[in-house]
Amino acid sequence: MSEENQESKPEGKQKTASDKSEKKEKTGPTYTGYDLDYFLAPQDLLKAMRKMDETGYHLEDITCLDIQEGFQLVYHLDRYHQPGRVGLRVIIPKENPKIPTISGIFPGAAWHERECYDFFGIQFKNHPNLTHLLLDAEFDEPPPLLKEDSARKDLQQICPDREYTPISADSEEFMQAIRNCSKSKNRS
Amino acid sequence: MMDIIPTQFIVIFVGLLAIMTFIAVNALILVYLERKVAGFIQRRPGPYEVGPQGILQPVADGVKLLGKQIFTPKGADSKLYWLAPIISITPAIVCFVVIPFGPFLQVINSNVGLILILAFTGINVLAICVAGWTSQNKYSLIGAARDISQGVAYEIPLLLSILPLIFMTGTLNLYEIVIAQGAWPWQWFIASQPLAFFIFFICSLAEANRTPFDLPEGESELTAGFHTDYAGMGFGLFFFAEYTYMTVASCIVAILFLGGFQGPIASGWWWFLAKVYVLLLIMIWIRWTFPRVRFDQLLNICWKWLIPLAVLNLLLTLGVIAIC
Amino acid sequence: MNLDLRLNTSGDFYSQKFQTTKRDDTLILNMGPQHPSTHGVLRVLLEIDGEYILRAEPVLGYIHRMHEKMAEVMTYPQYLPNPPRTDYLHAMAWNWAHVAAVERLMDIQVPERAEYLRVITCELNRICSHLLWWGSYIMDLGASTPFMYAFHNRERIQDSLQRITGSRLTYCYYRFGGVYCDIDDKFISEIREICNWMKERAKMYKDLVTDNFILRKRVEEIGEISLETCRKYGATGPVLRGSGLAYDVRRDEPYSVYDRFDFNVPSYDNCDAMGRYLVRMDEIQESIKIIEQALDSLPEGDHIHPKAPKRPKPPAGDVYFALEGARGKIGLNLVSDGGKSPYRIKLRAPGFSNLSLFAEVAQGTMIADAVSILGSLDLVIPEIDR
Numbered sequence: 001m002s003e004e005n006q007e008s009k010p011e012g013k014q015k016t017a018s019d020k021s022e023k024k025e026k027t028g029p030t031y032t033g034y035d036l037d038y039f040l041a042p043q044d045l046l047k048a049m050r051k052m053d054e055t056g057y058h059l060e061d062i063t064c065l066d067i068q069e070g071f072q073l074v075y076h077l078d079r080y081h082q083p084g085r086v087g088l089r090v091i092i093p094k095e096n097p098k099i100p101t102i103s104g105i106f107p108g109a110a111w112h113e114r115e116c117y118d119f120f121g122i123q124f125k126n127h128p129n130l131t132h133l134l135l136d137a138e139f140d141e142p143p144p145l146l147k148e149d150s151a152r153k154d155l156q157q158i159c160p161d162r163e164y165t166p167i168s169a170d171s172e173e174f175m176q177a178i179r180n181c182s183k184s185k186n187r188s
Numbered sequence: 189m190m191d192i193i194p195t196q197f198i199v200i201f202v203g204l205l206a207i208m209t210f211i212a213v214n215a216l217i218l219v220y221l222e223r224k225v226a227g228f229i230q231r232r233p234g235p236y237e238v239g240p241q242g243i244l245q246p247v248a249d250g251v252k253l254l255g256k257q258i259f260t261p262k263g264a265d266s267k268l269y270w271l272a273p274i275i276s277i278t279p280a281i282v283c284f285v286v287i288p289f290g291p292f293l294q295v296i297n298s299n300v301g302l303i304l305i306l307a308f309t310g311i312n313v314l315a316i317c318v319a320g321w322t323s324q325n326k327y328s329l330i331g332a333a334r335d336i337s338q339g340v341a342y343e344i345p346l347l348l349s350i351l352p353l354i355f356m357t358g359t360l361n362l363y364e365i366v367i368a369q370g371a372w373p374w375q376w377f378i379a380s381q382p383l384a385f386f387i388f389f390i391c392s393l394a395e396a397n398r399t400p401f402d403l404p405e406g407e408s409e410l411t412a413g414f415h416t417d418y419a420g421m422g423f424g425l426f427f428f429a430e431y432t433y434m435t436v437a438s439c440i441v442a443i444l445f446l447g448g449f450q451g452p453i454a455s456g457w458w459w460f461l462a463k464v465y466v467l468l469l470i471m472i473w474i475r476w477t478f479p480r481v482r483f484d485q486l487l488n489i490c491w492k493w494l495i496p497l498a499v500l501n502l503l504l505t506l507g508v509i510a511i512c
Numbered sequence: 513m514n515l516d517l518r519l520n521t522s523g524d525f526y527s528q529k530f531q532t533t534k535r536d537d538t539l540i541l542n543m544g545p546q547h548p549s550t551h552g553v554l555r556v557l558l559e560i561d562g563e564y565i566l567r568a569e570p571v572l573g574y575i576h577r578m579h580e581k582m583a584e585v586m587t588y589p590q591y592l593p594n595p596p597r598t599d600y601l602h603a604m605a606w607n608w609a610h611v612a613a614v615e616r617l618m619d620i621q622v623p624e625r626a627e628y629l630r631v632i633t634c635e636l637n638r639i640c641s642h643l644l645w646w647g648s649y650i651m652d653l654g655a656s657t658p659f660m661y662a663f664h665n666r667e668r669i670q671d672s673l674q675r676i677t678g679s680r681l682t683y684c685y686y687r688f689g690g691v692y693c694d695i696d697d698k699f700i701s702e703i704r705e706i707c708n709w710m711k712e713r714a715k716m717y718k719d720l721v722t723d724n725f726i727l728r729k730r731v732e733e734i735g736e737i738s739l740e741t742c743r744k745y746g747a748t749g750p751v752l753r754g755s756g757l758a759y760d761v762r763r764d765e766p767y768s769v770y771d772r773f774d775f776n777v778p779s780y781d782n783c784d785a786m787g788r789y790l791v792r793m794d795e796i797q798e799s800i801k802i803i804e805q806a807l808d809s810l811p812e813g814d815h816i817h818p819k820a821p822k823r824p825k826p827p828a829g830d831v832y833f834a835l836e837g838a839r840g841k842i843g844l845n846l847v848s849d850g851g852k853s854p855y856r857i858k859l860r861a862p863g864f865s866n867l868s869l870f871a872e873v874a875q876g877t878m879i880a881d882a883v884s885i886l887g888s889l890d891l892v893i894p895e896i897d898r
Binding site: 063074083085 | 529572573580581584613617619743745746759765828829830832833834847849858860864865897898
């Protein structure tokens with residue numbers, strides 16, 4: 001049975017990401033593909049990534065989103081054994097889009113970060129080779145995927161059913177969650 | 189006028205004309221045969237459009253090659269650049285001068301015919317070296333470097349494998365080697381020297397740069413190797429030279445191991461040509477079946493397998509000759 | 513005559529940057545964008561010492577078409593043909609990723625028959641993709657005959673699929689809520705015949721090609737990629753399975769109706785190009801198994817949801833859909849703001865992660881081996897460049 005869901009109300013129900021499937025009245029989809037979804041503070045990023053690396057996750061993807069609060073970088077990680085997708089989001093300000101690189105921990109991130117640099121102009125500190133990957137090397141126009149001011153949305157309009165406060169990477173809750181994350185629990 | 193020009197010169201002149209005709213026709217046939225056999229192995233018709241069953245395809249190819257724009261790469265020494273294909277093809281033509289096609293069909297009956305042929309086929313390496321260097325192109329350079337190593341390395345087992353034959357017959361004269369074999373297959377040298385035949389055939393594949401030893405023109409790695417930068421007739425001459433070297437190699441194998449122009453019923457040039465073409469077909473068949481050998485594996489095969497086997501064969505033959 | 517070919521001060525930005533750390537006795541070679549064996553427009557800068565590669569660096573972007581920008585300016589139905597054009601060899605999988613991401617966001621239930629049809633066509637496409645990979649890999653190594661045989665195989669499958677879907681390469685068969693049109697009995701009987709025929713051919717391929725001594729020398733012990741390297745670079749698919757770990761999105765994160773089928777996930781722990789080769793040859797057989805099981809248990813029903821939206825306007829949300837493509841894990845991250853175009857689509861191409869480990873793996877190998885490694889990674893550059 002198909003349901004065309006209405007747009008969610010702005011002051012939404014602030015639910016945590018981990019018990020999404022048990023919510024009674026949510027407005028989002030049944031399963032978003034994320035088994036864990038956390039916001040991180042930019043300074044916590046490297047610590048969190050190291051913990052993910054030690055727990056055996058691999059980096060699927062690094063994407064970027066242009067929203068009113070700034071740039072939202074999303075790191076998608078998944079595991080080979082006991083699969084479960086973790087999405088870690090970091091918001092960085094638009095006027096100073098700098099964030100440390102994680103290519104020291106996951107070498108595969110180097111290319112993903114170059115792609116974010118290509119399309120959004122994000123500067124990754126200590127990146128081994130921050131040059132254009134997909135665009136031309138001497139490309140000097142503004143980054144292509146930036147949104148116009150009128151078309152840019154904010155977090156509430158993009159992902160309404162989320163917990164927006166960043167979780168601390170040192171917290172026990174984070175370690176437990178990433179260790180126990182698995183697809184079978186959250187799949188409807 | 190006949191006593192001013194020695195008969196020998198006339199014989200050589202006419203012979204060279206005949207040889208060049210033979211080689212030209214042979215190249216045309218080989219081009220067609222290669223593509224038709226390739227098509228057959230690959231489940232497709234091969235040349236089909238030009239002429240009935242594609243018979244005129246080689247003519248079309250020749251016209252195309254002749255009609256292409258001739259250019260020299262920037263910075264290349266144009267004299268050497270154009271000399272390379274000529275250095276490649278000329279020894280090949282000259283090699284045919286000593287080959288006995290039939291009982292009375294040999295231009296020069298030389299006492300060192302075999303050495304002559306082996307020496308001339310070695311000049312091909314020089315031609316490729318010059319071609320690769322003057323192309324001013326890194327791909328050609330790598331292709332030429334590979335070919336020099338390959339060519340030089342594989343000449344050793346080539347020579348070693350036919351030494352036993354020379355000891356057995358006691359002569360380097362190709363005609364006499366043919367006569368020393370009988371008319372029937374069990375009297376040919378392939379029956380008494382199968383290992384030498386095997387080694388010699390593989391080495392001649394390597395000398396002619398045919399798959400599985402075609403690294404110098406490794407198509408999928410170096411675009412076209414040493415003849416990347418040659419277009420039109422320059423490429424045509426290299427192509428022509430490759431087929432001619434293949435034919436020389438097949439002729440030598442036929443003479444040394446398969447009895448030359450001798451045959452069970454009626455000896456003559458028809459047997460010789462039949463044997464040569466069977467060998468050429470086998471070379472073409474091998475080309476379209478096997479992948480390419482890697483460079484270090486190629487040299488390994490030569491140094492670790494072919495040379496020891498050839499030496500072993502030589503010692504065995506000498507032992508048998510000494511005893512008998 | 514210019515004897516100094518070593519120092520090449522010309523060249524573009526990437527060549528110049530690559531040369532700054534060059535040693536004196538090495539050669540910089542450009543396996544350029546036009547090359548017979550880089551399977552698309554990939555450029556690899558190599559620093560070589562004789563035949564050995566000291567450094568390698570792939571340069572991308574020669575076929576970058578900004579699919580992600582196109583998504584933002586097109587509506588959802590207009591964007592349907594685009595993901596299949598990224599990886600045209602396994603186009604059904606990309607099509608599926610896009611369609612399923614929207615269905616996941618809108619909570620559309622796809623009818624069972626449509627799911628089975630999706631599985632059958634996607635597996636057929638996977639077989640075609642692996643066959644083309646096989647043919648072109650062997651051609652890179654020098655033998656051009658298996659290429660023709662592989663294409664003959666593909667032709668039969670493509671002819672059947674053409675009747676149903678209308679395309680031979682860049683399929684756009686799936687729609688939001690199901691598939692475009694239903695299949696008929698003729699298709700089913702054709703596919704059954706093809707499956708039987710392909711099982712016999714596999715034996716011939718093994719005897720003629722896989723067991724060939726020269727081929728095995730070119731493929732065994734080439735390009736050793738350890739499991740840890742795979743994990744660090746996020747490699748998935750046959751690259752990972754050839755290094756010993758049997759991770760397959762169809763088995764480990766099941767989507768659609770894959771949990772109803774009984775199939776193995778082949779993996780070999782050689783870690784070299786031979787492992788990856790054998791994985792793909794086995795996967796063809798496993799796909800045939802899945803197709804046969806699906807055909808046996810094909811349910812009746814609609815081929816598309818009766819109230820499937822033709823012009824969907826999904827609610828605001830952020831979903832990720834992953835599935836197993838021929839090259840690895842395909843991911844599509846869809847961010848919607850409630851409008852008729854997506855706010856952002858991110859296409860996660862498996863080849864992107866697989867190629868990023870080439871720079872590390874190619875060090876110390878020979879040029880001929882680099883060609884063999886690139887072939888064994890099964891790259892389709894348009895997917896990497898998007």
